[in-house]
Amino acid sequence: MSFMKLKAISTPLTVINFINNNNKKSGQWWQSLHRTMLRGVLGKTFRLVGYTIQYGCIAHCAFEYVGGVVMCSGPSMEPTIQNSDIVFAENLSRHFYGIQRGDIVIAKSPSDPKSNICKRVIGLEGDKILTSSPSDFFKSHNYVPTGHVWLEGDNLQNSTDSRYYGPIPYGLIRGRIFFKIWPLSDFGFLRDSPNGHRFSDD
């Protein structure tokens, strides 16, 4: 009798349990599916962000301390560098203070810190620079102060350079250009200055 009662009670309980479990299981199944998908997506996103940061930092270190590819615009360095040429610049000389007379350098513009200029180094500190124009009768000289360099473009008629804003501090130099990549007809190391007479002999 009690056995029958027990069975009577337990059967609906079992059925209820079964239904509950099934619901729970299917609910759990949805939950676990969502969780895995979310975890997968989140994991992939974090990994992507991590790789981006890592490669961004490597790129920054390479550009800052080794060198990079630069596109030049403007007519002030013709015929050595034409408009829209692509050149290779290295930053090691700047860090080891190995910039010399006759090097083509990239520097931050003294009138606009966000733009770069590309000129040739005519004089280092202590050099005597001819500052009067060739048409003047009386020639005037200036000495480049310590810690500064005198820059001039190769295209003397069409170049805003140290003849206009004076010598610039060495700290503004970003890198040295030494190799041209594009256009392919001009591939190779860069030529010497066509204005050799501007370099002082003493």
Next chain:
Amino acid sequence: MAQSQGWVRRYAKAFCKGFFVAVPVAVTFLDRVACVARVEGASMQPSLNPGGSQSSDVVLLNHWKVRNFEVQRGDIVSLVSPKNPEQKIIKRVIALEGDIVKTMGHKNRYVKVPRGHIWVEGDHHGHSFDSNSFGPCGTAQLLCPKDLDGIFVLVGLEMITAAI
């Protein structure tokens, strides 16, 4: 034998992996975000180095603030010295481009700061190598301003947060 070689190779691989992740990230962080520096000299007394040669202040340089080269008058900044590119100097920004400055000890009495330049001076007038000596300085030479709200000043063994 093979097992010891395998151990060495695994170690070398792990080292390279860690090296190429840690070093660029650390260098980029120190260059672009913030780094720590020690102040030497008396040109910024009494704001920095009030103790003279006994105790040098240690400051936090905030590179992130000058990523667009925007500074305000009154900021303390660190820049490459125009006279010696290997040296970095710490001064206060007095005037921005377009301002007219009354100088103390410069060859011109009044100077208009040209475009793209700033005028910096040390707080300790007379003991400071600043724009009164070398004129207005290009904004591009700025390395970073000091973090004005949180400069940690090391005095002996105590650390005091000083707001300037």
